[in-house]
Amino acid sequence: xxxxxxxxxxxxxxxxxxxxxxxxxxxxxxxxxxxxxxxxxxxxxxxxxxxxxxxxxxxxxxxxxxxxxxxxxxxxxxxxxxxxxxxxxxxxxxxxxxxxxxxxxxxxxxxxxxxxxxxxxxxxxxxxxxxxxxxxxxxxxxxxxxxxxxxxxxxxxxxxxxxxxxxxxxxxxxxxxxxxxxxxxxxxxxxxxxxxxxxxxxxxxxxxxxxxxxxxxxxxxxxxxxxxxxxxxxxxxxxxxxxxxxxxxxxxxxxxxxxxxxxx
Amino acid sequence: xxxxxxxxxxxxxxxxxxxxxxxxxxxxxxxxxxxxxxxxxxxxxxxxxxxxxxxxxxxxxxxxxxxxxxxxxxxxxxxxxxxxxxxxxxxxxxxxxxxxxxxxxxxxxxxxxxxxxxxxxxxxxxxxxxxxxxxxxxxxxxxxxxxxxxxxxxxxxxxxxxxxxxxxxxxxxxxxxxxxxxxxxxxxxxxxxxxxxxxxxxxxxxxxxxxxxxxxxxxxxxxxxxxxxxxxxxxxxxxxxxxxxxxxxxxxxxxxxxxxxxxxxxxxxxxxxxxxxxxxxxxxxx
Numbered sequence: 057x058x059x060x061x062x063x064x065x066x067x068x069x070x071x072x073x074x075x076x077x078x079x080x081x082x083x084x085x086x087x088x089x090x091x092x093x094x095x096x097x098x099x100x101x102x103x104x105x106x107x108x109x110x111x112x113x114x115x116x117x118x119x120x121x122x123x124x125x126x127x128x129x130x131x132x133x134x135x136x137x138x139x140x141x142x143x144x145x146x147x148x149x150x151x152x153x154x155x156x157x158x159x160x161x162x163x164x165x166x167x168x169x170x171x172x173x174x175x176x177x178x179x180x181x182x183x184x185x186x187x188x189x190x191x192x193x194x195x196x197x198x199x200x201x202x203x204x205x206x207x208x209x210x211x212x213x214x215x216x217x218x219x220x221x222x223x224x225x226x227x228x229x230x231x232x233x234x235x236x237x238x239x240x241x242x243x244x245x246x247x248x249x250x251x252x253x254x255x256x257x258x259x260x261x262x263x264x265x266x267x268x269x270x271x272x273x274x275x276x277x278x279x280x281x282x283x284x285x286x287x288x289x290x291x292x293x294x295x296x297x298x299x300x301x302x303x304x305x306x307x308x309x310x311x312x313x314x315x316x317x318x319x320x
Numbered sequence: 321x322x323x324x325x326x327x328x329x330x331x332x333x334x335x336x337x338x339x340x341x342x343x344x345x346x347x348x349x350x351x352x353x354x355x356x357x358x359x360x361x362x363x364x365x366x367x368x369x370x371x372x373x374x375x376x377x378x379x380x381x382x383x384x385x386x387x388x389x390x391x392x393x394x395x396x397x398x399x400x401x402x403x404x405x406x407x408x409x410x411x412x413x414x415x416x417x418x419x420x421x422x423x424x425x426x427x428x429x430x431x432x433x434x435x436x437x438x439x440x441x442x443x444x445x446x447x448x449x450x451x452x453x454x455x456x457x458x459x460x461x462x463x464x465x466x467x468x469x470x471x472x473x474x475x476x477x478x479x480x481x482x483x484x485x486x487x488x489x490x491x492x493x494x495x496x497x498x499x500x501x502x503x504x505x506x507x508x509x510x511x512x513x514x515x516x517x518x519x520x521x522x523x524x525x526x527x528x529x530x531x532x533x534x535x536x537x538x539x540x541x542x543x544x545x546x547x548x549x550x551x552x553x554x555x556x557x558x559x560x561x562x563x564x565x566x567x568x569x570x571x572x573x574x575x576x577x578x579x580x581x582x583x584x585x586x587x588x589x590x591x592x593x594x595x596x597x598x599x600x601x602x603x604x605x606x
Contacts (some may be wrong), residue, residue: 082441172351
């Protein structure tokens with residue numbers, strides 16, 4: 057009985073079509089050989105992919121997003137590892153509050169974070185700088201990193217650590233030689249999820265980026281607000297393929313379903 | 321040694337907490353203060369204490385319209401995500417591997433693709449020169465181009481697509497906890513398929529549906545990129561209005577008041593929802 061009937065399968069097919077339709081549309085339009093938005097049926101080409109090279113603004117923005125995601129994901133992971141060890145390994149007064157604080161950016165609308173960072177950074181004199189944007193990104197990607205590292209810390213039996221400590225290893229040695237290698241998949245998964253989240257972030261970043269520090273999604277947003285052309289479709293197609301490649305990496309490192317469904 | 325061990329969790333979480341206090345606490349506090357400042361188009365932002373910004377937002381019918389539209393759209397998107405996402409999660413859970421894993425990744429994977437790209441896809445599909453319009457015209461079903469751009473329907477459509485993975489995740493997670501033998505037992509005892517769904521499956525996945533709805537509602541209410549691209553200037557929502565106050569009108573205090581109201585509404589909805597779910601479904605979470 058635990059089989060899907062024809063009605064269920066039709067529903068499922070339509071649902072999958074709905075999910076894939078806009079992504080397929082983006083990919084198809086990007087291969088047109090016309091100067092305007094159209095399907096590639098009457099002539100396909102790579103001209104709009106070649107055209108990206110004539111827009112240094114987008115290429116600079118891509119590198120900007122890449123550096124930003126690398127730096128902020130690394131910083132967030134560096135902060136998340138000790139925090140996850142504290143929350144996962146100790147029962148201490150204020151533990152629930154600590155967890156709530158680290159997860160709170162998930163509850164705050166990105167627009168509210170954006171305007172708050174805008175005001176704060178201009179007050180302390182780092183408005184529109186790379187440092188400012190990177191710090192803002194650390195805050196918003198921290199919950200994702202923490203959840204994945206925490207999941208691997210709580211799932212870890214303490215036997216090996218206890219044995220090492222009994223045999224005279226100092227806490228730092230226990231961490232570096234025993235704990236760290238064991239939670240490495242969680243750390244790598246958390247870093248990669250943070251990287252992707254930072255790379256894609258647009259709503260908060262739009263407030264804190266200056267023209268010199270504009271990230272790729274922000275530049276794409278401003279472009280789309282003006283005009284929708286095959287150029288933006290070809291850039292989006294490259295992004296889709298890049299994300300799929302990262303998803304495969306994430307799947308190998310940690311298991312994509314575990315990352316997405318959020319179970320440790 | 322005992323005190324050192326007691327201090328260790330604080331030392332470990334300390335750097336993060338300091339970071340969050342300075343980089344999250346201080347900025348939010350500044351925005352709260354800013355929302356009580358006044359604004360003058362010639363003199364700019366004037367420090368002080370006035371509730372004029374809140375009075376303006378809460379009494380002006382223009383802002384009522386925007387807040388009403390935002391929460392109306394959030395309700396519609398949540399409703400459609402329940403109607404489409406819940407059956408899909410159930411169908412998915414009854415599939416055999418490898419199809420189950422493949423389709424789960426197809427449905428959840430788009431979460432990792434930039435929301436700009438996904439919204440662009442809908443703009444390409446529903447615009448007047450879009451694929452849907454061209455196809456309908458080619459089939460002779462409509463005269464002239466049809467467009468859902470700059471309409472509420474288009475915005476809801478794109479937002480459902482952007483947010484439905486969250487609903488599938490939530491329901492999927494609660495479906496995993498169901499013991500399939502209970503369903504089989506009910507069937508053996510003569511219950512119809514519909515009865516099994518209504519009496520056995522639905523009550524058990526209700527917490528998942530509710531928490532999925534909460535996530536979808538909160539994220540729709542504060543969505544920016546999709547409403548901005550699909551709705552444009554004509555259909556403003558709270559997030560795009562805040563953006564305009566900050567970066568076009570430059571009336572930061574008023575923008576700050578709108579942002580604080582959005583934050584407060586968000587937190588109240590999440591908190592009361594959590595309380596409701598905990599009270600009602602405390603047993604399920606055990």
